[in-house]
Structures are given as C-alpha cells and as structure tokens.
Amino acid sequence: MSFRPALILVTVLAAWSAASSAETIKIGVTPGPHAQIFEAVKPVAAKQGLDIQLIEFSDYVVPNAALDAGDIQANSFQNQPYLDNQKADRGYKIESAGLTVNFPIGVYSKKHKSWADVPDGGKISIPNDPTNGGRVLLLLRDKGVIKLKDGVGFKPSVLDITENPKKLKFVEVDAAQAPRSLDDVDAAAINTNYATQAGLDPVKDPILREDPKGPYVNLIAVRSADKDKPWVKILVDSYHTPEVKEFILTKFKGAVLPSW
Known part of the structure; x- marks a missing residue:
C-alpha cells in the first residue's frame, strides 16, 4: 500500500502540469445560442489544452472592433456577408477560421x-x-x-x-x-x-x-495574423465535434442548424 502517496503525487503533478500549460483565449459571443453552444465547446477544448473565456456582447458592432483591437482573440456571432461588409467599411484585418451554425431569420x-x-x-x-x-x-x-x-x-x-x-x-x-x-x-x-x-x-x-440553405452560415472569426496559430485549429476542431453537433440539434430543435 506504500505506493499510493507516490501515485497521488504523480496524479497531482500531471494535473498541475496540464493546467499550467493550458492556453487561455477570450471569445466574443452574443447572448443566447452562440454563448450556449460555446459553453458546450469549452470542455471539449479544455481536453486539448485550450481554456476558453466567453465575453458577451449585446450588439453586432462591438465584437469585431474588440477582435481587431486585440481585446479578444476570436468571436462567434456573424456570417460571411456581415464580416465582409464590416471589413470593407472599417478596414478590419479579420477572417473566418471555420463555419459554425445557421440561424434562419x-x-x-x-x-x-x-x-x-x-x-x-x-x-x-x-x-x-x-x-x-x-x-x-x-x-x-x-x-x-x-x-x-x-x-x-x-x-x-x-x-x-x-x-x-x-x-x-x-x-x-x-x-x-x-x-x-x-x-x-x-x-x-x-x-x-x-x-x-x-x-x-x-x-x-x-x-x-428564411430558407436555411443560403449564404448566411455563421463563422468563427480571428485576426488574420492569428489564423495559423495552433489554438485556432484546436478551437475549430473542438466546435466541429459530434458532441457539439448533438448538443445543437437537441437544444435548439431546428431553430439553429449545424453547418459544417
């Protein structure tokens, strides 16, 4: 029975090491489905060493400004036509990292x-x-x-x-x-x-x-300078998992549709 303290110590050290090496990112979301979906993404990403902190915004304007300024590392609330319009109007260096869901208006x-x-x-x-x-x-x-x-x-x-x-x-x-x-x-x-x-x-x-088949699929946006960073792939892959898709289908019952 003398091995137990050593085993406990190894387990604690392993947990501490994983926690200390985790990368933390802030993601801007709008309240409601986007925030709820990312609550389901968080534990998936945590297993891959990515700690997600959600920042809620009550409108569609500030999340891109915050992302461009570096106050957050990603956002999830918009579709490609909206992002294109914001970039054209404001010169943001932001781009899509991956598709998420569609919300038929x-x-x-x-x-x-x-x-x-x-x-x-x-x-x-x-x-x-x-x-x-x-x-x-x-x-x-x-x-x-x-x-x-x-x-x-x-x-x-x-x-x-x-x-x-x-x-x-x-x-x-x-x-x-x-x-x-x-x-x-x-x-x-x-x-x-x-x-x-x-x-x-x-x-x-x-x-x-609205017909759910259209150009208005939502996306995860990141700064262009960050698009090739390892955490971006972990973030998108964590979203694009069967458990997150199942959560969306079960939670929203057709009001929100997985679109990846």
Missing part, C-alpha cells in the same frame, strides 16, 4: 397569425445593418412580397425595392431591439438569437421564415 407578429393577414400599408421592422436588413428584403423577395433591382447581391436596401404591391412601410431598427418593436409594428424581422432571448420559438412562431 424569421418574421414575427403579435397582431397577425399569418402573413396573409398583414394589411396593405402595414409597418414592418427590419434590422438597420446592411447585411441583416438586406437579408430580410431578400427573404421578402423570395416569398413574392416585394421585387428588387437586379444585381443587388446580398445587401439590398429599401431603396432597391422596385415593386411593393402591399405598400408596406419599412421601419429600420437595431437588430437587438427588434423584439421590442413587435408592439408597434404589424410584423418584425428578428434574428434567431434575439428571438430566443425574447421567448419566441424560431421554428413555430414566424409567419415567414
């Missing part, structure tokens, strides 16, 4: 049970950032609600509407405030993370819903 209403009930001249709130606002306009175009100019790409604006048979009035609001606009408009386009925070069901509640 929905149009919700407290006043109407179906889109057909929305009256002529109805007020529709859409996000005020070019990517998400344009995404909603493309959704409305694809559903036959409006027509847009040819060649508008992924970021059309209300100025690109060529036909609006119902004479809908579009109200642009900050994406995070969209759920609050429901009382004041006939319908509101709301990103999934903000919809779930507001207690909405992104599968059952929308009166219109």
Whole structure:
C-alpha cells in the first residue's frame, strides 16, 4: 500500500502540469445560442489544452472592433456577408477560421397569425445593418412580397425595392431591439438569437421564415495574423465535434442548424 502517496503525487503533478500549460483565449459571443453552444465547446477544448473565456456582447458592432483591437482573440456571432461588409467599411484585418451554425431569420407578429393577414400599408421592422436588413428584403423577395433591382447581391436596401404591391412601410431598427418593436409594428424581422432571448420559438412562431440553405452560415472569426496559430485549429476542431453537433440539434430543435 506504500505506493499510493507516490501515485497521488504523480496524479497531482500531471494535473498541475496540464493546467499550467493550458492556453487561455477570450471569445466574443452574443447572448443566447452562440454563448450556449460555446459553453458546450469549452470542455471539449479544455481536453486539448485550450481554456476558453466567453465575453458577451449585446450588439453586432462591438465584437469585431474588440477582435481587431486585440481585446479578444476570436468571436462567434456573424456570417460571411456581415464580416465582409464590416471589413470593407472599417478596414478590419479579420477572417473566418471555420463555419459554425445557421440561424434562419424569421418574421414575427403579435397582431397577425399569418402573413396573409398583414394589411396593405402595414409597418414592418427590419434590422438597420446592411447585411441583416438586406437579408430580410431578400427573404421578402423570395416569398413574392416585394421585387428588387437586379444585381443587388446580398445587401439590398429599401431603396432597391422596385415593386411593393402591399405598400408596406419599412421601419429600420437595431437588430437587438427588434423584439421590442413587435408592439408597434404589424410584423418584425428578428434574428434567431434575439428571438430566443425574447421567448419566441424560431421554428413555430414566424409567419415567414428564411430558407436555411443560403449564404448566411455563421463563422468563427480571428485576426488574420492569428489564423495559423495552433489554438485556432484546436478551437475549430473542438466546435466541429459530434458532441457539439448533438448538443445543437437537441437544444435548439431546428431553430439553429449545424453547418459544417
């Protein structure tokens, strides 16, 4: 029985060594699904020596500024069209390290049970950032609600509407405030993370819903200077595991879709 103290000592030293060699990174996320998914990623990454600390941001603007400034090492909240727009506007040296999930955007209403009930001249709130606002306009175009100019790409604006048979009035609001606009408009386009925070069901509640197959898959972003660092591969590989995929499918029941 005399070997036990030595065995305990070896175990303690091994645990201490693993902890001391772990690399710590800060990842910016928005509250809701992105944060919840990364809570499932954290223990997977920890087994590979990567300690993840989550920093929550309440909007879509600050996470890229914080990443570019080096205040965080990665973020997870945006899709490629949004990142491209931010880089073009602000000169960020940021890029995608890997794909994560898709959140089909929905149009919700407290006043109407179906889109057909929305009256002529109805007020529709859409996000005020070019990517998400344009995404909603493309959704409305694809559903036959409006027509847009040819060649508008992924970021059309209300100025690109060529036909609006119902004479809908579009109200642009900050994406995070969209759920609050429901009382004041006939319908509101709301990103999934903000919809779930507001207690909405992104599968059952929308009166219109985006096709989940599209360009709006979310991603993990890192600084261009960091893209080849070993921790980036560990981070992405930890996300792209069967246990994380199972967590997403079980937790969100189709509101959030694994897209890698």
